[in-house]
Each structure stands twice: as structure tokens, then as C-alpha cells.
Amino acid sequence: MNDIRRTILWVIFGFSMVLLWDKWQIHNGNKATFFPSPPAQSQSQPAAAAPAASGTSGASELPVATASTTAQPPTDAPAADAAPAAAPRERVEVSTDVLRLAFDSEGGSLVHGELLQHPEMRDKSQPFVLLDESARRVYVAQTGLIGGSFPTHKTPMAVAPGPRTLQDGQDTLEVRFESPDLGGVKLVKTWTLRRGAYDIGVRHEVVNTGTAPVAPQLYLQLVRDGNKPEGEATTFYSTFTGPAVYTEAKKYQKVDFKDIENGKADIEKTSADGYVAMVQHYFATAWLLAEGVQRELFVRKVDTNLYAVGMITPLGEIAPGQAKGVDARLFAGPQVETLLEQLAPGLELVKDYGWLTILAKPLYWLLDQLHKVLGNWGWSIVALVVLLKIAFYWLNAKAYSSMAKMKAINPRIQEMRERLKDKPQQMQMEMMRIYREEKVNPMGGCLPIMVQIPVFIALYWVLLSSVEMRNAPWIGWIHDLSSPDPYFILPILMALSSLLQTALNPAPPDPMQAKLMWVMPLVFSIMFFFFPAGLVLYWLTNNLLSIAQQWIINRRMGVPPQFNLPKFR
Secondary structure (H helix, E strand, O other), X not given: OHHHHXXXXXXXXXXXXXXXXXXXXXXXOOOOOOOOOOOOOOOOOOOOOOOOXXXXXXXXXXXXXXXXXXXXXXXXXXXXXXXXXXXXXXXXXXXXXXXXXXXXXXXXXXXXXXXXXXXXXXXXOOEEEEXXXXXXXXXXXXXXXXXXXXXXXXXXXXXXXXXXXXXXXXXXXXXXXXXXXXXXXXXXXXXXEEOOOOEEEEXXXXXXXXXXXXXXXXXXXXXXXXXXXXXXXXOOOOOOOEEEEEEOOOEEEEOOHHHHHOOOXXXXXXXXXXXXXXXXXXXXXXXXXXXXXXXXXXXXEEEOOEEEEEXXXXXXXXXXXXXXXXXXXXXXXXXXXXXXXXXOOOHHHHOOOHHHXXXXXXXXXXXXXHHHHHOOHHHHHHHHHHHHHHHOHHHHHHHHHHHHHHHHHXXXXXXXXXXXXXXXXXXXXXXXXXXHHHOOOOOOOOHHHHHHHHHHHHHHHHHHHOHHHOXXXXXXXXXXXXXXXXXXXXXXXXXXXXXXXXXXXXOOOOHHXXXXXXXXXXXXXXXXXXXXXXXXXXXXXXXXXXXXXXXXXXXXOOOOOOOOOOOOO
């Protein structure tokens, strides 16, 4: 039986090494040796017709949300001989203190967005590109009208002249697009950027230029490819990339691209509140409408490896010669929790902590408060772990006291196991008798630690998802807490601290368990070589404080610290 268990353990260990080698190959820019990923599908050849929508019936009327520069007009557009002369297509670039954006005069869509205060990870001299429309990737924000042959995101629009850069002393910057008359309707779209803001106002003014009443509907959608953000495929941890929908009734709902592909996306269909978003690690975009405005929500596959999430709101009947306006906002920026909370109810949930949100949110708040005092995110992590250790001091003390008692009687247990190794039933009875006499609970060291595990897992997700760690320095060689330690100093220290903890703990009676207790910290530590430095710093600090407390408690109980070294014979 021991041989079988030993074989299984070595198989698991060997497979773990295979996975580690595969990730190492990808990390160094090589192809995976054992588990190659399929190549990303090209975006260059969009479909000619819109597919059926998923999530709402109104979405099926939308034109194809393609990235092609030679896209065909939507099928419900007026005949070419009846349409007015198209305005020349142009790319309009504007910038504020935090954003550099590019709009396409075809539809007045937002097709490129750079976050000026958030550098790229690989080339820190360049700003992070969130939105883009190129041969490599597609991620755009589009709006238009349905319900007739009305202007859509494919309609050529005229661009009003005006400033393109937010000047000193100026707080707002406007970009105005005006469509020709289509179906008796003219659409005037005005984007308003504000100083220091990542939410952009979008005013849609619909003018009835015909002789009969019209009842158009406004759609707002985000379209992107289904690929992971660059660089994320090289990490051991995975974060969500894809659409999300929030309503007060169903709360926050993430939608996998695969579920859209298979027609299994299940979201709230109609609502008078909430938002739609595209989420990725650290950043998000979201369309926001005023509370109380009725809307239909949809997700759909637009083309090969191209997906959309959006909402449709009715404008009601507009009489001839009359106009009606609808205001919306587009958020495109970092997932800073305090900022998101101010923009819309539930928007902070795009920074997803999962089922541990109830613990993670107060931990983030405490971390943020510590940063306001210390001014450094690395030292704030250290301080937060110290505070958590203080809060759980008595639980840890109880656990380490139980471990110390186990360590004190360990020689008796080992002698008894050797003496009764051929009589397992008698060995078990003798072991229970020793535990009763010494008033030792074998589980006493585990239960207090189990209580704390959800808190530390929640802290793990806080550090993993907080954009504040991105490009945040700590000390010396650590210039970015969201990237792995370039010299592997922190992971090596963490591995050593994990082994020291194992050595200080009482050795399990079962030799196979004892060996496993040494193998698992090593495998776990190797994974941390590729984790962000902020996460490794948190774990290393926790290990060191645990070792110090365990050492002190052992000495107080008269159990001199000793190291239980592994025996792999």
C-alpha cells in the first residue's frame, strides 16, 4: 500500500513539473512543449451579415459590429441613390490629462483609447492601450439607432470643427458628429470629456426631419475579440476577461465568451437600472444610463471570435420637426474601487472578488487607508498582514500551543508506532490513549488556522485584482508589485520560510504524510516564482510572522524549538 501511495505522489509531482516547464516555455516567449494553445483567430474577415442575437430580441436588428474598414452598410440602410453624399471618413484624435482617444467618423464610434497615467507593462514609456481597432485586436464602443432605416455605427458622419486637446484652464472637451438624414431621422452624437475623468458623456440627439412620426431605439454596445489580454496567458493565475451585466434584480453576472458561442448565456433581459461592461484584469469599460430609463440587455456573437454586450433603450414617438435627446456615459479606465463606487451603483463589482467579496471589500478599504498613511503599497501590504496577525493572535496562539503539545509527545508516538508497527489496531488504540492522557487534540492546531483561511484568500484576491499594485514600487529591485520579482529573491525567501515552518511543525506519524508535508511546500513555492511580487510579499510576511509567533509559544511552553528534517528513505 505504501508503494502505491508513493507512486501516486511521484506521478502527481512529475505532472506538476511538466506543467511548470510548459509555463516556463511560454513565459520566455517560446511555444508550449506539451500543451500548445490554438492560434488566435483572425479578425480581418468579418461576416457579411449579422448573426442572431443572444439575450434580447431587439439585438437581432443591429448591424454587424465589425472592425473592417470596408464594412458594408447595414441591410436596413436606404438605397445608395437615395442617400445624401457621404462625408469623407476621418479619424479624430483627442486627449485630456488622463485619456488619449480616437474616434471614427463612420458612426462616430470610439475605436482607440489610451490611459495616459497607466504605462504599458513591457514598455513603460508608452501608455496602456485599452481600446483598439487593428489587425491584432478589436475592442471598440459603438452606438446607433434601430427600428427603421436610421443612422447606425456604420453611417458616415460629419465632424464638427473644434479643439482636440484639453488646454490648461479648460475642464471639458467636446467632439460632435452629425449624420445625414436617413429614414427621416438625423442623429447628432456629442462626446464630452472632462479633466481627470475616465467616464465620458455621450449625448444622442435624434431629430425627426421627415413628415411622419418615428419611434427609433438607441443601442449602446461594446465589441471586442475573445482573446485574453497580452501577457496574461503567461501567468499561473487566471482572471476573468469578457462581458458582464449588472441589474438590481440579478446583481452582477459574468458571461463567458464560450457561453455566448454556445448560446448558453443567461442574463437579465430587461431592466430600468444597471449597466453592461467588458471586463479584463485591472481595467474595464461600461455603458451607463440614468436610473429609471428602461432598457433591453443583450450579449451576442458578432463574427468569428468577435462578441458584443450592450443595451437598447426606446426613445418613444418623435413628431415631425421635433427632437429628443438621450444622455449616456461610457466608462473606460482602471478598476479603482473608490472611483467606480461614485459613478454608478454596483459598478465597483467589475473588480471581481467572487464569493469572498464580503471579506475582500473591507480588506481593500483597510489597505487603502494604510496606503494613505504610509504612501507605499508594498509597506501597506506588510502593515496589513501585521494587523491581521494581531487580530488573529489568540487563534494562532491556540493552534501553535496545540502543535507544541503534539511536538512534546512526538517521541512517545514514534516509539509506540515502531513498537506496534505490525499491530495497526492496537497502535491506533494506544495513540488515542496517549492523546487522552496528555489532553492533546490532534485537530487542535488545524481548526484555528482553518477559520483564518477565507480571510487570507480574500486578501490574495484583493492584491491580485487591485490596479494600484500595477507599476507600484516597493524597495530596491522591486519596481512593480504586479509583476514577478525579476531576481526571484522574494520567492526564494518565501520557499525557505515555508520549509522552516514545516521543520518547526511536529512530524506527522505516518511517514508518507511526513514526506508529503515537505514536497507540497516546495511545489507551492515554485509556483510563486511566477506570481506578482505583491502576492509573494504578502505570503512571505505572513510566513515570517507565523514562524516568530510559533517560536515564542514553543519556548513559553517549555518545548525547545527543533527542526524535524525530512526522511526520504
